[in-house]
Amino acid sequence: MTKIKSVRTRVWNWTGPTVPPTGNFCTNASDALWAKGDAMASFRFYQWLTCEIETEDGTIGIGNAALAPTVVKTAIDDWYAPLVIGEDPFDYAYIWEKMYRRTHAWGRKGIGMTAISAIDIAIWDLMGKLVGKPVFKLLGGRTKEKIPVYYSKLYAGPVESMQAEAEEAMKNGYTGYKSRFGYGPKDGMAGMRENLKRVEALREVIGYDNDLMLECYMGWNLDYTKRMLPKLAKYEPRWLEEPVIADDVEGYAELNAMNIVPISGGEHEFSVIGCKDLIDKKAVSVLQYDTNRVGGITAAQKINAIAEAAQIPVIPHAGQAHNYHLTMANTNCPISEYFPVFDVEVGNELFYYIFEGDPEAVDGFLQLDDDKPGLGITISDKHLSNFEIVE
Ligand SMILES: O=C(O)[C@H](O)[C@H](O)[C@@H](O)CO
Numbered sequence: 001m002t003k004i005k006s007v008r009t010r011v012w013n014w015t016g017p018t019v020p021p022t023g024n025f026c027t028n029a030s031d032a033l034w035a036k037g038d039a040m041a042s043f044r045f046y047q048w049l050t051c052e053i054e055t056e057d058g059t060i061g062i063g064n065a066a067l068a069p070t071v072v073k074t075a076i077d078d079w080y081a082p083l084v085i086g087e088d089p090f091d092y093a094y095i096w097e098k099m100y101r102r103t104h105a106w107g108r109k110g111i112g113m114t115a116i117s118a119i120d121i122a123i124w125d126l127m128g129k130l131v132g133k134p135v136f137k138l139l140g141g142r143t144k145e146k147i148p149v150y151y152s153k154l155y156a157g158p159v160e161s162m163q164a165e166a167e168e169a170m171k172n173g174y175t176g177y178k179s180r181f182g183y184g185p186k187d188g189m190a191g192m193r194e195n196l197k198r199v200e201a202l203r204e205v206i207g208y209d210n211d212l213m214l215e216c217y218m219g220w221n222l223d224y225t226k227r228m229l230p231k232l233a234k235y236e237p238r239w240l241e242e243p244v245i246a247d248d249v250e251g252y253a254e255l256n257a258m259n260i261v262p263i264s265g266g267e268h269e270f271s272v273i274g275c276k277d278l279i280d281k282k283a284v285s286v287l288q289y290d291t292n293r294v295g296g297i298t299a300a301q302k303i304n305a306i307a308e309a310a311q312i313p314v315i316p317h318a319g320q321a322h323n324y325h326l327t328m329a330n331t332n333c334p335i336s337e338y339f340p341v342f343d344v345e346v347g348n349e350l351f352y353y354i355f356e357g358d359p360e361a362v363d364g365f366l367q368l369d370d371d372k373p374g375l376g377i378t379i380s381d382k383h384l385s386n387f388e389i390v391e
């Protein structure tokens with residue numbers, strides 16, 4: 001048995017080119033503020049955290065986090081790393097509880113749970129490498145020949161450019177397309193028409209044999225969403241994502257109970273109990289935690305069991321290796337979100353510039369390798385010139 005010897009955190013600051021922000025790009029929680037200017041600014045992130053856990057025999061497991069990397073790094077370095085060094089990585093459930101309970105005063109959600117997630121993901125990568133198995137084989141194995149993925153981009157912009165992007169994406173055989181709304185409550189009835197115009201235009205391109213998912217990114221509110229849902233119904237969206245802020249669980253439940261369009265969410269929820277609350281309150285018809293926020297693979301797999309018992313499908317936010325392995329290992333995780341490789345614009349794209357080995361979608365599916373141990377990703381040296389790395 002080899003014990004955990006060290007925890008190495010690094011913050012990767014992107015210094016390469018970025019796509020300049022555009023107006024009405026994506027509704028978001030800041031839209032409710034009087035503040036002028038670039039409301040999406042605080043949701044763009046040009047940083048990522050890597051967390052490498054090494055055991056005495058030299059094996060290294062890789063974890064990651066995208067939320068507030070500099071703060072998460074401090075939390076890990078100062079608080080969580082000392083809790084895991086000296087432990088056996090296969091005691092992962094004990095280690096998880098130790099991290100959760102020793103910082104329970106402040107770590108149950110947000111930064112603390114994100115730090116726990118990064119460490120836990122690294123531990124699962126480590127365990128896979130130590131036994132020579134892919135992580136999904138440690139969770140339940142292969143429940144799918146390959147994973148169906150939906151194309152996730154189509155941020156709001158001129159109708160023609162959104163249609164052109166969808167037409168280009170259609171060439172890759174995706175059976176689902178996720179778009180972002182650009183208008184919300186502050187844009188009134190005219191904004192509603194702008195939103196509906198774009199949904200109609202996308203349906204013209206992808207037709208009705210493909211899924212269309214619609215993302216509000218916490219930028220609407222209960223009143224506006226209740227008015228929009230009947231107008232959206234005829235476009236048959238597979239779901240409407242994060243219409244209200246994450247704390248408005250009652251609002252989620254009221255919208256979902258209207259049963260007009262399935263409501264999805266969860267990427268800003270943390271811990272097993274946090275997600276159980278969404279399920280118990282029937283707040284979502286699709287649960288979308290992100291494994292690098294919710295508590296890592298240990299927590300995500302427990303949530304998957306609770307969701308399966310409630311027959312609520314789990315489709316994790318963002319795709320990426322730490323989520324794909326859970327989707328492969330669970331029948332109740334039907335498909336994966338997929339961010340195609342693009343220039344850096346929002347920050348989700350950075351995963352491809354920091355890591356190698358994340359599976360690429362082919363004809364609307366992605367595959368995990370039965371023989372690649374751990375998560376199957378490595379830290380890349382291909383784009384180091386575009387990063388400033390803080391140890
Ligand atoms: O579900 C998503 O993809 C997230 O909400 C996006 O990452 C966010 O950046 C808004 O598009």
Ligand SMILES: [Mg+2]
Pocket residue numbers: 215217241242267317
């Ligand atoms: Mg989302």
